[in-house]
Amino acid sequence: xxxxxxxxxxxxxxxxxxxxxxxxxxxxxxxxxxxxxxxxxxxxxxxxxxxxxxxxxxxxxxxxxxxxxxxxxxxxxxxxxxxxxxxxxxxxxxxxxxxxxxxxxxxxxxxxxxxxxxxxxxxxxxxxxxxxxxxxxxxxxxxxxxxxxxxxxxxxxxxxxxxxxxxxxxxxxxxxxxxxxxxxxxxxxxxxxxxxxxxxxxxxxxxxxxxxxxxxxxxxxxxxxxxxxxxxxxxxxxxxxxxxxxxxxxxxxxxxxxxxxxxxxxxxxxxxxxxxxxxxxxxxxxxxxxxxxxxxxxxxxxxxxxxxxxxxxxxxx
Numbered sequence: 001x002x003x004x005x006x007x008x009x010x011x012x013x014x015x016x017x018x019x020x021x022x023x024x025x026x027x028x029x030x031x032x033x034x035x036x037x038x039x040x041x042x043x044x045x046x047x048x049x050x051x052x053x054x055x056x057x058x059x060x061x062x063x064x065x066x067x068x069x070x071x072x073x074x075x076x077x078x079x080x081x082x083x084x085x086x087x088x089x090x091x092x093x094x095x096x097x098x099x100x101x102x103x104x105x106x107x108x109x110x111x112x113x114x115x116x117x118x119x120x121x122x123x124x125x126x127x128x129x130x131x132x133x134x135x136x137x138x139x140x141x142x143x144x145x146x147x148x149x150x151x152x153x154x155x156x157x158x159x160x161x162x163x164x165x166x167x168x169x170x171x172x173x174x175x176x177x178x179x180x181x182x183x184x185x186x187x188x189x190x191x192x193x194x195x196x197x198x199x200x201x202x203x204x205x206x207x208x209x210x211x212x213x214x215x216x217x218x219x220x221x222x223x224x225x226x227x228x229x230x231x232x233x234x235x236x237x238x239x240x241x242x243x244x245x246x247x248x249x250x251x252x253x254x255x256x257x258x259x260x261x262x263x264x265x266x267x268x269x270x271x272x273x274x275x276x277x278x279x280x281x282x283x284x285x286x287x288x289x290x291x292x293x294x295x296x297x298x299x300x301x302x303x304x305x306x307x308x309x310x311x312x313x314x315x316x317x
Contacts, residue, residue: 001204003256006284008294016206016286024090024121024219027212031091042099044106047072055138058130065116066135067094068146069105079181079312080148082136082168083114086159086288088189088208088216089128090120103301104156108308111148113139117164121219125235128220132168133175140178152313154182154247159208159259159288160216162188166237166266173245180247182311186304187252187259187288188266191238192217192226196261203258208287210258238262243273250278250307252300257287278307 005013017030049070057063071078081104085097094101094116105112117131136155143150157165162185169183194200194213203210217226217236225231233240249270253263260281267279280303282289282296290297308314 001201003205004284005256005286006294006296008296009285009291012291013206018204018206019209019211021212021215024215027088027215028091031087031096040099042103044102046106048102048105050102055135058127058134061127061130062118064131064134064138065094066138067098067101067114067116069101069112069114070147071105071109071111074109074147077149078147079108079110079152079154079314080139080143080146080150081108081110081112081308081312082132082139082153082155082165083112084117084132084155084157084161084164084168085114086157086161086186087119088212089125089160089164089220090216092119092161100158104305104308107305108312109314110308110312111146113146121222124222125220125232129164129167129171129234132164133171136168136172136178136180150179152181153178154184154308154312155180156184156186156308157188158186160189160220162186163190163237166190167234169246170237170240171234181313182247182308183249184304184308184311185249185251185263185266187254187257188237188263189213189216189259190236190266191262192221192231192236193238194227194258196258196265198260199258199262201258202256202260205256205258205286208257213258238266243270243275246270246273246275248276248311250311251280252289252303253279253281254285254287254289255281255283256285259287 117128251267
């Protein structure tokens with residue numbers, strides 16, 4: 001099929017990974033090659049201090065490493081943000097998403113806690129989810145030490161990280177805390193059933209497609225569980241029947257992304273559950289939409305930072 005891609009991204013299409021992929025190892029190899037080619041760089045305009053901290057993990061599980069980003073120039077409590085990186089549940093790291101976390105800390109003006117959660121298939125669900133929840137619990141308990149205003153604690157994630165952010169938000173509601181003031185769900189991976197029109201149609205698009213989604217869910221849930229009746233809504237938040245009582249949300253979706261329809265549907269269901277919700281659908285772009293030097297890529301970054309400022313109650317400077 002041919003697609004009406006944004007003309008600014010077409011020069012990049014041949015350089016992006018495409019399927020079908022053999023297995024999760026091939027996906028990881030591709031990601032590692034991209035890392036070797038150069039991580040995205042970002043130089044903040046203000047000093048940002050970073051430190052790696054080992055925090056208590058889930059019961060009967062290893063401790064969790066988090067990287068804390070703190071704007072150095074501050075004279076009052078700042079909002080806090082738990083940040084969960086993407087990577088299809090099977091790849092990615094705090095280091096690979098260091099530039100994004102640094103930018104958020106610097107340009108939003110928030111303490112960012114980025115989580116090095118365990119990856120599948122070596123550590124399937126609920127390992128990564130429980131690591132993220134443990135990091136949230138530690139962040140809330142350590143708010144005073146971290147210089148965080150406990151009434152302005154939010155969560156953010158992209159792709160699989162967005163799905164984990166949605167799941168942690170559900171867990172926090174159902175376990176009685178920690179209280180969250182905002183959830184940012186960037187092109188989240190939410191539904192293991194893979195039955196939406198966009199999931200069925202986009203099996204050949206570059207960067208991330210339906211084939212990669214099948215590998216991702218099989219690794220996260222375990223072979224043979226994807227699409228069955230016993231998958232928990234904490235694993236696949238699109239399955240959650242009750243979305244009431246959740247914090248305000250900002251959800252993004254991309255036109256040529258297999259996750260598009262589940263993202264739009266989740267935002268609609270949040271709104272129907274009386275959760276204040278914003279949804280932005282980026283036209284003509286692939287999963288995430290962030291292609292360097294494109295207008296849409298710049299817009300995604302701008303929209304993300306603005307949404308986080310609003311959600312965390314930060315006055316625009």
